[in-house]
Amino acid sequence: MATQRIPISQPIESRTGSFSKDSYCSNCFFETRDQKREFVKRPGLVFAKQIVSLTPPAFTPSQGLVAFNNKLIAVINNVVYKIDPSSSYAVTNLGSTSASTVQSYFVKTFLDTYLFFHNTLTGYLLDQAGSFVAMTTLPSAPYVPGAVFLDNYVFIATTNNRIYNSNVGDPTTWGALNYISFEQTTDTLVGIAKHLNYLVAFGSSSTQFFYDAGTATGSPLAVATSYTSEVGCLSGDSIVATSNTVLWIGSTKTNSRSVYIMDGVSAIRISTANIDRHLEADDLEQVSAYCYTIDGHTLYILTLENSQKTLVYDITEKMWYTWTQFSLQSNDQPYPGTYQESYFRPTFFASLNSVAYCLDDDTATLYYFDAGTYQDYGQPIYCRAVTDIIDNGITKRKFYGRLEIIGDKVAGIMQVRHTGDDYNNWSSYRPINLNASRSQIYLSGSDRRRAWEFLCTSNVPLRLDNVEVDFRIGEMDQEQEVGGGRYRR
Helix, strand or coil: CEEEEEECCCCCCCCCCCCCCCCEEECEEEEEECCEEEEEECCEEEEEEECCCCCCCCCCCEEEEEEECCEEEEEECCEEEEEEHHHCCEEEEEEECCCCCCCCEEEECHHHCEEEEECCCCEEEEECCCCEEECCCCCCCCECCCCEEECCEEEEEECCCEEEEEECCEEEEEEEEEEEECCCCCCCEEEEEEECCEEEEEECCCEEEEEECCCCCCCCEEECHHHCECCEECCHHHCEEECCEEEEEEECCCCCCEEEEEECCEEEECCCHHHHHHHHCCCCCCEEEEEEEECCEEEEEEEEHHHCEEEEEECCCCEEEECEEEEECCCCCCCCCCEEEEECCEEEEEEECCEEEEEECCCCEEEEEECCCCEECCEECCEEEECCCECCCCCCCEEEEEEEEEECCCCCEEEEEEECCCCCCCCCCEEEECCCCCCEECCCCEECCEEEEEEECCCCCCEEEEEEEEEEECCCCCCCCCCCCCCCC
């Protein structure tokens, strides 16, 4: 009888741009210690406030969330709300914005004097006293995603390739000639972000860096010509600036789709060919992204709403996962009025007083992440690992005996099933008690090539290492050495 250890921390692999075949892990992050990589359950969601009253499955679109002046500011269906966490999440209606179907882009000025934001059509200012006004001095819209505060200027960019700035220290005043053009290439602007001491302007197939040259009239910016890159951006809503870097869905002149991270002033591809297939399977018309850090892991959480999936990149581990949420589906979702496992619905994020808040995409529900909570507002979290196909180096039939889960002991159940025909048909789930002295089952049938699925929905923490499987190979001596599986750690 041979024994093999299968890591539960499986990478995302996909031949079709879906999760119907090949390996992946969901609702987790990986943690490397002592030369091994463990599967750790993601934090759960705690309900904070229903900002707008709704009767499910009715919906209302969320358009942004930001922390400002010790309050949370949310834009929901073109209405701006102030939420005060210190006063039982009291909600104040600050006013309406122009009708827009896109999200809002925020930037705070020095010492939180003002919050500036726009929705590609109109710009707005909110001050510390709570005065909320629409800007009438901004250059003509439409604007591209993003707003930047750099050296006491506020910057926005327009679709005609101009980057405008406010007067220094005064976001209420914008001069008609206070702009610089995005013109080093023949590209068109897609979005802007701040990175280090630069304003980064993303075109569809190039990226340009601008620095404060101290010019007295017009724009203070000048282009750093030597840093121009031939990697562009496919979605301005995928751009996230965090922790001295920027992440985004990039494109090149070869019509590629990949996720990039900024290393200094260089664009580094971080998505694998398998992740790129997921990007290629989506039209990228409805994208949202943010970064969230938990236990030293900074996560880039990218949601592709049209293909109903959330891809998560762990900057610390340099690994990809998928996150889902089991929730009541709204009328704008498949299977409205029923509970389904769908993409991770909180698509906007803000950190305030060390609390990580997130806003649901269409139910106006405000949550916060909590590492000590193991459900999402009373609903189970579907922690899942699906393995690659294993043949142990030979296609002769394997007969499986003992299967044991190796990990922390918790009062939960792991459901295990397998497939022997390339993920087309699965066996019935079999339960394994994760709190038993030996969390194992026996007599798991036979296959020539097999993939496994491990699923836990219990309201418990999870830290899992490996699965240990005993098997013997038919028509061979049981003591003959056999090869390992096709596993990547």
